[in-house]
Structure formats: structure tokens, C-alpha cells
Amino acid sequence: MLVLEGIRKIYGEGGDNPVEALKDINLEVKKGEIFGVVGYSGAGKSSLIRCVNLLEKPTSGKVKVNGIDLTKLSPKELRTERKKIGMIFQQFNLLHSKTAFGNVAMPLILEGYAKDEIEKKVTKLLSFVGLTDKADHYPEQLSGGQKQRIGIARALATDPHVLLCDEATSALDPDTTNNVLELLKQVRDELGITILLITHEMNVIRDICDRVAVLDGGVMVEQDSTISLFTEPKTAIARSFVRTVLNDALPEATLRKVLERGVSNSVYRLLYKGESANDPLLSDVAKKFSIDINVIYGTITELQGQPFGNIIVEINGEPSEIAKVVDYIKQRQVTIKEVVPDGV
Numbered sequence: 001m002l003v004l005e006g007i008r009k010i011y012g013e014g015g016d017n018p019v020e021a022l023k024d025i026n027l028e029v030k031k032g033e034i035f036g037v038v039g040y041s042g043a044g045k046s047s048l049i050r051c052v053n054l055l056e057k058p059t060s061g062k063v064k065v066n067g068i069d070l071t072k073l074s075p076k077e078l079r080t081e082r083k084k085i086g087m088i089f090q091q092f093n094l095l096h097s098k099t100a101f102g103n104v105a106m107p108l109i110l111e112g113y114a115k116d117e118i119e120k121k122v123t124k125l126l127s128f129v130g131l132t133d134k135a136d137h138y139p140e141q142l143s144g145g146q147k148q149r150i151g152i153a154r155a156l157a158t159d160p161h162v163l164l165c166d167e168a169t170s171a172l173d174p175d176t177t178n179n180v181l182e183l184l185k186q187v188r189d190e191l192g193i194t195i196l197l198i199t200h201e202m203n204v205i206r207d208i209c210d211r212v213a214v215l216d217g218g219v220m221v222e223q224d225s226t227i228s229l230f231t232e233p234k235t236a237i238a239r240s241f242v243r244t245v246l247n248d249a250l251p252e253a254t255l256r257k258v259l260e261r262g263v264s265n266s267v268y269r270l271l272y273k274g275e276s277a278n279d280p281l282l283s284d285v286a287k288k289f290s291i292d293i294n295v296i297y298g299t300i301t302e303l304q305g306q307p308f309g310n311i312i313v314e315i316n317g318e319p320s321e322i323a324k325v326v327d328y329i330k331q332r333q334v335t336i337k338e339v340v341p342d343g344v
């Protein structure tokens with residue numbers, strides 16, 4: 001549905017201080033998917049999302065929407081194709097002189113829709129975003145969450161196939177963020193719209209994204225399903241993002257203390273996904289093997305509606321018996337990794 005091929009963006013090319021903001025970005029967002037790009041400030045997120053609708057022209061590379069390469073189109077053709085791409089912004093970008101109704105109507109007025117058609121469409125969109133009663137309110141009379149709902153309704157006015165979200169919840173408090181994320185899920189589930197979002201907030205990725213890419217210094221360093229990235233991040237930067245919402249690092253001092261307790265103990269991290277999170281694994285292990293097992297730390301959260309357990313245990317026993325336990329746990333579809341001092 002949305003394909004980026006070899007996207008590079010260099011600001012000030014040919015000048016004294018060129019900035020290479022994007023370096024060979026390749027990604028494919030499937031129809032009906034919610035895809036998140038996460039990165040720290042300056043990673044290139046805004047450049048990337050602006051390259052998708054050609055608000056920023058990529059220095060090289062292709063941007064394909066439904067197989068059409070937008071970089072090859074004439075200005076007129078691009079105007080037509082752009083209607084298939086809606087966008088919402090961190091600061092909402094509403095017109096202050098227009099009511100909620102007027103803001104949502106704006107793209108339709110620009111498209112030359114008839115008055116009764118506009119009336120019908122805007123009424124439907126305001127109802128979809130739950131703000132029918134705010135139709136006559138001006139932006140300054142709306143809360144941040146309501147403004148973003150109006151922004152979403154406006155973006156949907158031209159029936160886009162893709163919705164781009166530029167830090168759409170970064171200006172909102174946690175409760176309002178959840179409400180707006182729920183609405184974005186509804187946009188995907190009920191209207192079948194594909195969503196590409198950029199954010200620096202890992203909770204946004206955890207709560208609504210099917211897949212995620214990590215951007216660092218203009219390079220896409222990791223790309224995976226959300227559940228895999230949370231459970232098995234491969235790069236240090238992905239791990240640090242995951243830890244902003246799942247603070248699962250065992251303090252070094254605690255780890256050393258546990259390891260100093262006995263000569264024959266080891267510490268392991270167990271990661272349970274999906275159904276296996278509900279298995280009584282630890283009590284099975286304690287019954288089957290001649291070891292002692294103690295939980296040092298444990299959480300169970302939800303990722304993509306599936307339970308995800310992250311537990312750190314101390315296992316006391318003979319090394320050969322511990323090795324058998326590790327094998328047994330692996331067979332139960334649970335990831336098990338030894339935790340060592342100064343490890344990750």
C-alpha cells in the first residue's frame with residue numbers, strides 16, 4: 001500500500017553545511033496496518049513523514065502509494081494523489097477563525113463539493129469523532145483532545161487511503177492520548193485506513209502499532225512486529241526505547257547481591273508471549289527438577305491485546321540440573337536468557 005524505497009533526504013545539498021537527515025530508508029506499510037516510526041529528537045522522523053506526502057521532496061528514492069510513485073508525478077497529478085493521504089499534526093493546525101464544522105469542511109470546500117454534500121459529510125465525520133455537539137465551537141473553545149479529533153475528522157474528509165500522524169498525541173495528557181489512540185484504531189478498524197505515525201513515545205507504539213521501525217541518525221536501525229521488538233529488541237537504542245515503558249532492567253547491585261548468595265545459582269530472564277503467559281510454568285519446573293527457583297522481579301503487561309510476561313528468576317541447583325531446566329523452559333515457547341552483571 002505504502003512503500004518507501006531508498007529514501008534519502010539531504011538539506012542544504014551543495015551548500016556549506018549539508019545535513020543528511022535520511023539515509024536509504026526502505027519500508028513497506030501494508031493495507032490496514034498501523035505502522036509506527038520511533039526515534040529521538042533529530043532522528044529524522046519529521047523529515048520522513050513529510051517525504052511521504054512530498055511536503056518535503058526526497059533527495060532520491062521512491063514513495064509509492066498503491067503502486068504509484070509520487071516522486072514522478074506532475075504537480076497536477078500529485079495534487080490528485082495527495083488527496084489519498086490525510087495528515088494530522090502535533091499542534092493540530094486548525095484554523096482559529098473557523099468553527100469545528102468549518103475546519104472539517106475546509107478540504108471539501110477547496111475541492112468544490114456542493115453545499116448539501118459538505119453538510120452531510122461533515123455531520124457524519126463530526127459524529128464519527130464524537131463531537132457532534134461541538135460543531136459550532138471555535139478551536140479556542142475546545143480541549144487539546146477535542147482539537148485533535150477535529151484534526152482527524154478534517155484529515156478524513158477527502159476519504160484518504162493513508163493517514164499520516166506527526167506526533168499526534170505528544171501535546172496531550174495520558175488520558176486524552178489514550179482516547180485519541182482509540183479513535184485512530186477505530187479509523188483503521190472501521191474505515192480500513194492505513195496509518196503511518198511518527199512518535200518519540202513508546203507507549204503509543206505499544207498501544208496501537210502492529211509494526212514498528214526505529215530511526216536513529218537518519219538510519220532505520222531496526223524494524224519488526226511490535227511484540228517482537230518489545231520482547232527481543234536487537235539494538236541498544238530499541239532496548240532503551242522499550243525500557244521507557246517496560247522498565248525491566250535489574251539494578252546491578254541487586255543482581256550482584258543475588259549472585260553472591262550462593263556458588264550454584266544463576267539469574268535468568270523469562271519472556272512469555274501470548275498464551276504461554278498463562279501457563280503455571282514456574283511451579284511445574286520446581287516440581288520436576290531438583291532446583292529452587294525464586295522470582296526476583298516480574299511484570300505482566302499487555303502488548304497488542306496479548307499478555308506479555310517479563311520475569312527474572314534466581315535458580316539454585318547443580319549446573320547440569322539448571323541446564324535441564326533451561327532446555328525445558330525453552331520447549332515451553334518461553335524465551336530464557338541468562339542475566340549477567342553489566343549485561344543487558
Ligand SMILES: Nc1ncnc2c1ncn2[C@@H]1O[C@H](COP(=O)(O)OP(=O)(O)OP(=O)(O)O)[C@@H](O)[C@H]1O
Pocket residue numbers: 011012019020021039040041042043044045046047048200
Ligand atoms: N529544513 C531543514 N533544513 C536543514 N536541516 C534540517 C531541516 N529540517 C530538519 N533538519 C535536520 O535534519 C535532521 C532531522 O530532523 P527531523 O526534524 O526530521 O528530526 P525529528 O526526529 O523529527 O526530530 P524532532 O522530534 O526534534 O522534530 C536534524 O539534524 C535537523 O536539524
